[in-house]
Amino acid sequence: MILRRDALMGIVAALAVLTASWATGATLAAFSDTTNNPGNSFSAAASFCSNPGTQTLIADADAYVDENAALSNYGASSSLHVQSRAGGRNRRTLVHFPAPAGLFCTVTSATLRLWATSADGGRTLQVYELATVWTEGTVTWATQPLAIGTPSTVISAAGWVQFDVTAQAQSLFGSLNTGLLVKDSMEDQNPPRTQQFSSREAGAYPPELTITQA
Amino acid sequence: MRRPRRLLIATLVAIVALGVLLPSIAEAAVAVAAPPKSICLGKKIRVGVRRRLPGKRWFTINILDPSNRKVWSKTGTATSRWRYWKFRPGRLGTFKTVYKRPGRDRTFRTKVVPCTTSSVLLDDDYGSAMLRLSNASPGDTDEGCLRVTYGGSYAPTVRLYGSTSGTGLDEFLDLTVVRGTLPGSSASCAAFSPDSTAYIGAGPGVIFQDSLEEFPDGYEEGLVDPVQGSEETWTNGESHAYRFVVTVADENEAQGLTAGQRFVWEARA
Numbered sequence: 001m002i003l004r005r006d007a008l009m010g011i012v013a014a015l016a017v018l019t020a021s022w023a024t025g026a027t028l029a030a031f032s033d034t035t036n037n038p039g040n041s042f043s044a045a046a047s048f049c050s051n052p053g054t055q056t057l058i059a060d061a062d063a064y065v066d067e068n069a070a071l072s073n074y075g076a077s078s079s080l081h082v083q084s085r086a087g088g089r090n091r092r093t094l095v096h097f098p099a100p101a102g103l104f105c106t107v108t109s110a111t112l113r114l115w116a117t118s119a120d121g122g123r124t125l126q127v128y129e130l131a132t133v134w135t136e137g138t139v140t141w142a143t144q145p146l147a148i149g150t151p152s153t154v155i156s157a158a159g160w161v162q163f164d165v166t167a168q169a170q171s172l173f174g175s176l177n178t179g180l181l182v183k184d185s186m187e188d189q190n191p192p193r194t195q196q197f198s199s200r201e202a203g204a205y206p207p208e209l210t211i212t213q214a
Numbered sequence: 215m216r217r218p219r220r221l222l223i224a225t226l227v228a229i230v231a232l233g234v235l236l237p238s239i240a241e242a243a244v245a246v247a248a249p250p251k252s253i254c255l256g257k258k259i260r261v262g263v264r265r266r267l268p269g270k271r272w273f274t275i276n277i278l279d280p281s282n283r284k285v286w287s288k289t290g291t292a293t294s295r296w297r298y299w300k301f302r303p304g305r306l307g308t309f310k311t312v313y314k315r316p317g318r319d320r321t322f323r324t325k326v327v328p329c330t331t332s333s334v335l336l337d338d339d340y341g342s343a344m345l346r347l348s349n350a351s352p353g354d355t356d357e358g359c360l361r362v363t364y365g366g367s368y369a370p371t372v373r374l375y376g377s378t379s380g381t382g383l384d385e386f387l388d389l390t391v392v393r394g395t396l397p398g399s400s401a402s403c404a405a406f407s408p409d410s411t412a413y414i415g416a417g418p419g420v421i422f423q424d425s426l427e428e429f430p431d432g433y434e435e436g437l438v439d440p441v442q443g444s445e446e447t448w449t450n451g452e453s454h455a456y457r458f459v460v461t462v463a464d465e466n467e468a469q470g471l472t473a474g475q476r477f478v479w480e481a482r483a
Contacts, residue, residue, distance in 0.1 A: 029482040031368040033335040035304075036376075037360055039343035040475040042383050043459065044468045048351045104352055106466055 027089050038055035051102025052214045059200045059207040061136035062098035065144050075136035078202040084184035085192035096179035097209040105213040110169030111162050114197040115205030118157040124185040129168045129180040147181045156195050244271040244292045244315040255269045255332030255365030259324050261311055262298035274314040280307030281399035285340045304338035305363050306451060328451030333366025335481040338400050345460050352464040359403040361396055363453035369481035371445045373436030376429055379474040384426040386468035388461045391422040391442050396455035406457045413441035433480050
């Protein structure tokens, strides 16, 4: 009796498998076997950065450009100018830094420091990322690259002026290292408002970029 | 004066006798089971030991594959009852069973041959993972090889797939799978030779080249061996070697991530 019931249950189970197979469209293989290689494991380092920490970079190119002398180059000047002045007499500063040492690093903070030898206080200064590369010895107002992205701002003052350029540095050192542009947030003002900073040619207080990466 | 000389001679004779007899007594202390001389692929080699004389007796059993790679080992102390273990070879060829015990070693040979009495798909990794990367950085790479062998009366096709675990590193692992031949041990890829056919146009023998994330997860979408549209039916005794190369991609998003992977070969007929 028990044997019959077991046989009946076996038939029912087989029919259920066949029905499920038919319903799902699967075909029953006459033979099926698997073999496998388990346990392959991979873990990435918590940080890929080969040189984590803080380092200070000195500008390897800087220049200012003058709207009033749109074809002139001031790459060898010992000072960098930012000026807001009506009548097409604005001035802007371009700076470029070498890429920080280290492979596979992410910039977690970056500060641009410019030493103001003379300052027109209370002006809002902006720092932009530049769209294309430029050359210190040839760049002019007419050839200056476009400024892109959202600027960092700081109020002008004498001495060290510091901009938080973390976002710009992350972009620059993640792709084409084009450099930064400093300008007055409201150009074409009268009376003129002028800032002057030490350039790398000045010998002391060159533009600095302090980078922390991880 | 005579007595000490006799005593000395007797002692020397006793020492010589012990030196001759002790090894054979010790050898006899552990009996070993002779494995079969020939088995079908998929069947198991049975090994065993038993203590013959009082006192504990150590033993070590090693099984070596046809490339003399140790693929199974057991160490212990023989008891008065037979203790048996079974090992399933994952490839064709002659496997050696080496019994080490007090006294001389004994070696038996077992030839693994393809048979049609049972159908089976096997690999020769013997449970060891092929690939491992730890604390890896971009460009770090690892490679591993194994051999898959089919024995049986069916003519199945084979597909490759796998299952992935972890926290998402698979997206940043570049994986290349190459099919070919491997004359020696699969513990090393040094002698691996890819098939000459560029199955997917990515070089000789390459059957997959993408991120590990894109490696198929199940049979239905599995890689058809060797390639979709010209799948092979495997014959009795057929084997293929596979080389897997994994490289960490140059993506900082991969930092701190992990992945685990099981690779599966499935034969169906």
